[in-house]
Amino acid sequence: METNMSLPLLKYAFSSQNQRVVSYDVKPGDEQPKIFTIDSLPVAQEMDEIIWAAYRQIFSEHQILRVTRQPLLESQLRFNQITVRDFIKGLVLxxxxxELNYNANNNYRFAEMIVQRVLGRDIYNERxxxxxxxxxxxxxxxxIDALLNSDEYLSNFGYDTVPYQRRRIIPQRSKGEIPFNLKTPRYGSEFRDQIATPQFSWAGPVRRFKPQEQQPKAGDPALFLSMVKTIRRY
Structure with missing residues (x-):
């Protein structure tokens, strides 16, 4: 009798990204993210902000359209039928x-993007x-379950907090880097190359059309210039 066996997650080394370093900030600043959570039983307006923050984190502002809305999930969250963690899972799945993210990317780029969105950090390395x-x-x-059930996710966001970018990488900000959830999610380089590459070739000579009113008339210096170019020099 055959059984389906899942491939185990490979081991990889951590790197010292600043979300793993204790913060010594004296007071909140631009690097401190705003926390959206349902721990304190939010009112309707606060719940709207929580839902918006979840869409913004998972879909990014580039993809928040009418077709990306999930009314059933929103209703379940508002009436405490699901947790924020369940809501995040529903959005990603x-x-x-x-269609907008998985189908338009290979597994490598999709994995990197989901780690950024769900765990709120960049990948440690290629491994x-x-x-x-x-x-x-x-x-x-x-x-997705492996990410949401990980100790890293549960210790940082638990069941009731919307994932967020955990401390921006300061050196990259001087280079114009932006938060993960504001990066355009599609396309991967191989998809961009495919779109930019012509799908047909033309073997014959290329003829340029020039309107009649733009054709040179008798006495136009352009006629003499073209004639001079055809004369061979000995």
Whole structure:
């Protein structure tokens, strides 16, 4: 009797990204993210902000459209039928998210993007990107569950807090870097190259059309110039 066995997650080394370093900030500043959580039983307006923050983190502002809205998930969250963690999972596994992000990228870029959106940090190294991309082979839902059930996710966001970018990487800000959830999610380089590459070739000579009113008339110096160019020099 055959049983389906999931591929284990590869081991990868951590790097000293600043979200792993204790902050010594004296007072909140631009580097301190705003926390959106349902711990304090938010009122309707606060719940709207929580839902908006979740869409902004997962879909990015580039993809927040009418078709990306998930009314059923929103209703369940408002009436405490699901947790914020369940809401995040529902957004990532929604058909529209898959169409806009998974179908338009390879596993490597999709894994990197989801780590940024769900765990709120960049990947540590190429080894981690490969590890998570292999996890996608087990199925997208299994990949997302592995992230949401990880100690890293639960210790930072738990069940009631919307994921956020955990402290921006300061050196990159001077280079014009922006938060992960504001980066355009599509396309990967191979998809951009495919779109930019012509799908047909023309073997014959290229003829340029010039309107009659733009054709040179008798006595136009352009006629003499073209004639001079045809004369061979000895």
């Amino acid at each position: 929604s058909p529209i998210f898959r 981690e990107k490969i590890a998570w991309s292999i996890s996608i082979v087990n199925g997208i839902e299994g990949f």
